[in-house]
Amino acid sequence: MPAHTLAVEAAVHRLLDGADDTDSARLWRAVVLSGLAQLAAGRMAPGRSATGTAAWRLLPDPGAVDWLHRCAAAMPVQAYAATTTDTGRLLLHAPGSLITACWDALADALTRTSPGGPPEAASTAAADPGAVAGYARDEPLPAEPYRRLLAAIDTELAGSVRLVLRLCLPTAVPPGDGAGPDDAAEAAGGFSVALAMRSAGDPSLVVELAQLWSAPTEVLDRFGADAETDVLLALRRAARTWPPLSAALAEHAPSVLPLADEEVDGLFEAAEALGAAGADVLWPAELTDHSPRLAATTKRPAATGPAAFGLDELLDFQWQATLDGTALTQQELTALAEAKRPLVRLRGRWVRVDRSLVARLRRRRSRLDGAQALAAALTGTLSTADGDVPFTPDRPLAELVDRLAGAASEVPPPDGLDATLRPYQRRGLGWLAAMTGAGLGGCLADDMGLGKTVQIIALHLHRRTLHRGPTLVCCPASLLGNWEREVHRFAPGVPVRRFHGASRDLGALAGDEIVLASYGVLRADTATLAGVRWGLVVADEAQAAKNPLSRTAKALRAVPAAARIALTGTPVENRLTDLWSIVDWTTPGLLGPLADFRRRIAIPVERYADADATRRLAALTRPFLLRRRKIDPGIAPELPPKTETDELVPLTAEQTTLYEAVVRDTMAEIEAAEGVARRGLVLKLLTALKQICNHPAQYLGEPGPLAGRSGKLAALDELLDVILAEGDSVLVFSQYVQMCRLLERHLADRGVDTLLVHGGVGVRQREERVRRFDEGAAPVFLLSLKAAGTGLNLTRASHVIHVDRWWNPAVEDQATDRAYRIGQDRPVQVHRLVTEHTVEDRVAKLIADKRALADAVVGTGETWLTELSDDELADLVALA
Template sequence: QWVVVDPELVRRLRRAAQSQTPSLTAIDALGAALTGSVEVDGEQVQVTAGGALEELRSKIADPEADTTIGTGAARKPPGPPKALAANLRDYQVRGLNWLHRMTSLGLGGCLADDMGLGKTVTLIALHLRRQEGKATAGPTLVVCPASLLGNWEREIQRFAPTAPVRRFHGPGRDLEGLGGGAKGGFVLTTYGTMRRDAERLARQPWGLLVADEAQHVKNPHSHTAQALRTIPSLGRVALTGTPVENNLSELWSLLDWTTPGLLGNLTSFRDRYAKAVEGDRDEQAAARLAALVRPFLLRRRKSDPGIAPELPPKTETEQPVSLTKEQVSLYEALVRELMAEIEEQQGIARRGLVMKLLTGLKQVCNHPAQFLKEPADAKLPGRSGKLELLDELLDTVLAEDGSALVFTQYVAMGRLIERHLTDRGVETLFLHGGTTVKRREEMVDAFQSGEKKVFLLSLKAAGTGLNLTRAGHVIHYDRWWNPAVEDQATDRAYRIGQTQPVQVHKLIAEGTVEDRVAEMLRQKRELADSVLGSGEAAFSELSDSELAELVTLRKTG
């Protein structure tokens, strides 16, 4: 077969080949093998990989292919590690095998599954799998938003009970005795702490470095993103449900951290791909970018064929959050003040004070502004662990084009959330006892049609009688201590007509009375209706010592 070749292009290629400096780095060569082309002096030239490079390309080209590391024909991939105390679904096993394959080859990866598909348990399984091999063993550092520290710790204790876990956060944080081997377990830290202590963290040998909710470092010029790049590890994994929120430069930032050099520098990436794809709608450039990115980013949605049938119709998750310093101060002061009064009272007066204490503590856990009855213009961000976690959850839900119901017992808290979300540019609906019947119907229509994505609801006003099947997520901002009431509220979304799995998030302030009651409910679910049927009133009959045990703030981490 005869092909017409531009003589000038041939001359340029010869010059590049004869140059003393190699024209392609190893990562450049891999990129050329994946896309099938390389750029020479602004010209796209088709290439074909061979030998070891082609073998590597074939191993990683399809993230969900059933291949294993090693030579020879593809073998049956291994199952979950023996130390994992969980049954993984098929798509989670495929995700685990992909992450293990990439990190074992010295390449990073971004697991970008939808919220609720189990990125956390998959990562925990990866840590355990890597501990089984000498070359990949070592402690895992997880960097996440502060609001997710508690959730990570509980999930590790639940799914990897043999793996040590510690928080590197707050005063007195240390890495003493961590070592570099399998005994290192997990270390959890926040993006803020990592930024401040990057030099200290960089001195510790890490087997795996994980950036959870990795969209937090999507700006490569931020101090946080730059600090993260200074911490060496044997493998890097980014976890996010939203790999691209605004533009392709965010994708570059994630993948240039997990696999440095893959997409070139940011300027060349913008010139070669971002402008062509976003501005010119260049289909060839889009196809080349997809071929280059596909092996390094695994994205599954709940709606994908083969995923939805594996999901349970309803998944309930308790999401622990830490109190802020202000909340801790208010909580402890309230316990000291009212417990002293309670010990001096009896009968109805004592019961009234117990109710006042429990209500006050729940309001402190929600937000200091609710407890202090602050004016409408009071500052809200940065003062409540729950509000920070709510932001995290809703950001992910909305980025996935999902919809959510947010329940609270308190109309005052609902108004605070409504104002806070409005200030962040999130449009909401708020239904409470004062909403007229006509307005109530208009709100339901607006939500069910997809016009509005976030529906705030007072638990009493909206616990029954509503059909809100548009929602794939239900968030209980505060807990109603009668499980039947919570279940009725959840059933606004999880009911006949619902065509998607429903994920229920229950926000719990760590170390507080909320945490203690949640534990009681887990242990005695079958007795919950009878024991806690009257909510807080059930606790008014406790002795002083029992009550003190219930409400005293405990240290976490």
């Protein structure tokens, strides 16, 4: 089987980026993550490599050793780094030694610095065996000069036992005899540490040192002849970390060490360092299971009337100490704060007096803003500079969380809605109404084609009955016409205006009006839009603001609104910061500052698949994100298998100039012509206008440049971004081979793989390209309309885009049926790109009005247009 040989640093990067998902890669990724965690804890020491050079090695703790054994036992055969000898004999290494070798390689490669020291560094180390300059250089140096140092390290680390320190508690005073209330009494006697040893080979084997001194033969038979020496060496090492143990070294047979009160506090603080030095600290069960814990809760002043919650309000919060989940009384808190010893008796058990906890309890109340309190209530924890603490919300906040967690109530279709909402759309309207009614925002992330626009229009009508104010819709310029048309279609009584063009203004703005603005205008005229107090602001294709530092994102944040809704089919395109940008706009502050979000959630989830961070993110975002997919069961069983949409796009300035010039010049010729000549000129005019609507480069017959010159090209890029982000495949049709070739080159420049079939492609080549598309070689298939209209089965595609219109619906339907046919098991989305206010737009309306009579009216293609009168033709092609 194939194998890869990589340098350590390259292997680490390759494994951690998650690109390889084989059994072998998953195992070695886990090994590397475990090794990195141990190195981060400082578990490494100088050593020598198999070739005799100075090398760092990793010192696994007991838990890691246990994990190593379990991992080695489960190692898949693909993960064995098998090698061959000169004679071709296969060498299969022990899995445990492979993991150890990987950890040691990590320790040596990642601990060193680049060579920058003086050339004599090695000779200096040779003169002074205690120096470790050879362990800080990139180039391998002989380990011989360090033999005394390494021997001392080996002696310290190669022991057969680990030291165990067991904390012993004083004798409790009987209830009623102590000084504190509610059984919060001092204790008789003092604290002590009982010394014991644990077998390195069998961690379950533990004996007290008192037993070693009283019955040495019996104990040494079980632990080995060197156990006595090894435990005294371990005691010496531990004393370097925690000096009170030095008193035990002075004893002939150390077994119990009395502790002063302050030394007990020191033992708690030194426990982790002692573990790294080879000494395990064992605590009494009641201390580990029943220690006071810090918690936080909100508390607001008493108010008359029903309590409410708002993101813009400030809430008092106070610290609490809890024991077994129950808050301590004021008397217990006083006893805890005034205790003179590190451990006190509370509720019949010993508890540790955590001085930092006491100090925080004594602080004045702090304040949280509404978003911080809501985030804490959703996750059950409050994030602080000292870590997360449990959080208990007050009643209004708890009730809000309960409402967010439950299913939203359906809202009756509002008056004025000229549409029948499907069941999932009614549920979506209920969710939108509940979120905005609570003063919160949300992200509607339904799949393309599930009707996000009509749900927003219905929401506006619902809010109109409540007099919530005007709605601002920000979207790409290519969608302005589509939004205007949809509002007129589904809410004919609602005033709508485009805030676009040089003469744009917001004068006489009605309270129930919908205003449409492109993201470009939003950036250019932020101050004007920010001067209105909007009842609702909607960001369509909200991924346009996924970069929180972009001008678009900053402009959106500057526009005030009572509620904000983001619409996108891809809330996370590349990174979790995309989601942060959207959610922080809809519900400011919910996910915290961006830097904290990256540190606490994005990096742990994206790099390490951290389960806790993933759960926290889900708890925070689930109530504010509604996503339904076409493939979800029960979402829209009544939806037709094929959904068709006309995507209205604007002309660019260059297209407009060319369009008007061609109409002006050619209409003069048509008015002077008759018969066949006239019909030929009409077809020539229509062809020229369609090519201009596609792209000026097609009409002018030039190679480029392409970007920024065509509204259709910009709309196509936006559609493909969404489709490809969802992992779908798409058929892109044009009746012009030249346009297909322009698109092929443009998409190649964008890094999008494509295949192309047109009339000049032979049968075998066409079959080969169809096969490659079906196998997933490219997500985009460019097809000339006539050449691909027959003989192709392309059911891999779930989207079809018609870049230009063949004004015979039967021809378009035949091309669409390359994807929409027997064998297709997913809904098919058909997108027709139509330039608004042009001949394309008007003919599309004629076809839509006469669809039932399409065969009779336009069954001969475009020739029916040649029979129009001069006035009818002028009206048809005039640019509005």
